[in-house]
Amino acid sequence: MTMLRSRLGIMMFLQFFIWGGWFVTLGTFLGSNLSASGGQIGMAFSTQSWGAIIAPFIIGLIADRYFNAERLLGVLHLAGAGLLFALYRSDDFTAFYPLVLLYMILYMPTLALVNAVSFRQMTDPAREFARIRVWGTIGWIIAGLVISFVFSWDSGASIEAGALRYTFLMSAIASLLLGLYSFTLPATPPRAERGSQLRDVLGLDALKLLRDRHYAIFFVASILICIPLAFYYQNANPFLADIGMTNPTGKMTLGQLSEVLFMLLLPLFIKRFGIKLTLLVGMLAWSLRYLLFAFGDADGVAFMLLVGIALHGVCYDFFFVSGQIYTDARAGEHVKSSAQGMITLATYGVGMLIGFQVAGWITEHFANAGATDWQSIWLFPSLFALGVLVLFALLFKDRQGSGVSTDR
Template identity: 70%
Template sequence: MSTLTTRLGVMMFLQFFIWGGWFVTLGTFLGNTLNATGGQIGMAYATQSWGAILAPFVVGLIADRFVNAERLLAILHLGGAVLLYLLYQAADFTAFYPLVLAYMVVYMPTLGLVNAVAFRQLRDPAQQFSKVRVWGTIGWVVAGLVISFVFAWDAQQAIASGALRNTFLLCAVASLVLGLYSFSLPATPPVATQAVGLGRLLGFDALQLLKDRGFATFFVASILICIPLAFYYQNANLFLAEIGVANPTGMMTLGQVSEILFMLLVPVFIRRFGIKKTLLVGMAAWALRYVFFAYGNSGELMSFLIMGIVLHGLCYDFFFVSGQIYTDGKAGESIKSSAQGLITLATYGVGMLIGFWVAGAVSDHYSAEGLHDWQGIWLFPAVLSGLVLLAFLVTFRERETAAAPASQATRGA
């Protein structure tokens, strides 16, 4: 790697190390240390969606017009370090929730900022960006391995003692390091030369794509499939820890490893089988993984849990990354960015917001006296994924065309 790609790779590594270092174990921490209900855990995870909804305002209104992207990145991560330290000190959910909401409003815009810095500095982003972005996934994986195998904060005895609180302190330090490091990144000044309307910031100028039946069907399916997706982010680590799986956070990094591998298969699969079958495989993987979770255990059926985790790459890449490629191919040159913004807002914003609320309600419904009926919890998203798959299979009518060049995923893990 060149000096520039190395510097950008370090930026990506820290960016996703911070996120993976506390977000994966959040449900386990809240349920065991702060005695939060399923609904409260859902509220905490939904702050990601509120951050995603507000992120375009920060990036579009500030970074695109007034402040260098690397400087804004530094300021946001320094502020994030303070908020993470306050989260480390929070004594109950009442104190925790406004802090995590504030943090996600600060953090989510940085996902767009690190991409902006990388794309603007690389001479050939189409060829070089993936080599930089992969370090973000590595950072997420390393965070999980550190938590499980270096500090063992997710061991059952450690969880009972409240050790997962330390993840916020670890990430506060990493955020401080990235904040200071960002000031050393190459200057990335604003490039906007004209007023940016609110509709364009939110991707609303891409709404014209919804006139196309195929895209409209995909758009609705993208929102609906995010509901079962929320179950994985919210419950997987808590589930593994509660049923006695050793090193659950480290084990979940297998999902990110598979994400890298399946990413290589996406363009090949699209060319061979077309976009509809690719999207259907992604949806089917969601249903299958939750069936594995519903019937797996930490004993003789441990292989079911491992297969469910490894399926993460297939779930994410074959639906979300393929969906980005499909959207890029449907959008004209003037609305490509807006179209991606619209899909991101619909999925990680609206879809996940609904999903976390549903996941919290379902978790509470299948819980009694602090114990979870995990089979009932996991079968709900399995059935829902299957229903979305069937609806998409019947309603999606799109003449298969050659896929457009793959857009780089703007969010990993």
């Protein structure tokens, strides 16, 4: 069992090393090396959302019916390695965009595939999965540390010299390794019946949850809070690099470290204070972190930036992870999986798609003559998150007041 867990841990490590190896620095690379506008950078980040929207079709209509999960995982990562290499060689945004769009359409389904391979080998997923999934977070952290502290690709002169291009080459090599490694993983044959209805595959039965007024309020808030989330993914690394913070990508791994810590604290917080307060704390953390970004700088008050980065664990875990827990509790037994698919599609698909577009427009609006008004850029998502928080506090009701509601 220990050997199997190690093999699955290696899979998770590579899966998220690949993503963290280029996605964090994408905005900096596009702005500095391909002269992309704010709108174009938003388009590039939006490919994640298009991938999330299309992923259920690939998994539900293909993987769950016809192919072993580990084999499809291998094929997608081998194809991804070729696309990442092509991105490494791209010289302008016109050539770059279709390649990154196709790559994310292939990559996003692999997130579900690595989970499927893992869960099928476990006897007690609730106890075992966290020990395996944490290696994915470690992979993301290591990728950031390699970029900043081993190769220094994200430091001033290196950025100007185009060194961030090598992040795609590094990720391509890791994708090639995972593609080949996937074929050695335990067999994970399809389980779904080939005659399953499309509504089952896409989780449409879970839409009945929206008849509950309070769940519908949570659902809309989840989509809206993705707008501030998109600002972090799209702008944090370019912002830190632009104001002169050294090794910004490595320092951003503080966010993943805090994510692990607050993931452990989350169940205790929900049990003690209830789901509503947990969600409100998550939204407040989004507003606070952007306020810290707006008034912090790389010199005298750099601690404000580091605190803002470290708040990522509260921002993400206390809203998005607790939201998944709340969704699971509200869903009936027969639509639990569909409900998770629905909320994931709404947030990483629709919500992030809107968020990246808004972040692109706002960033472009406050970038004039080569100078970027970062304070105004960060104040927008800070105030937006605060507005969502106020509306949610007024309209949402946690029926039990403590723990997670289960009455339907």
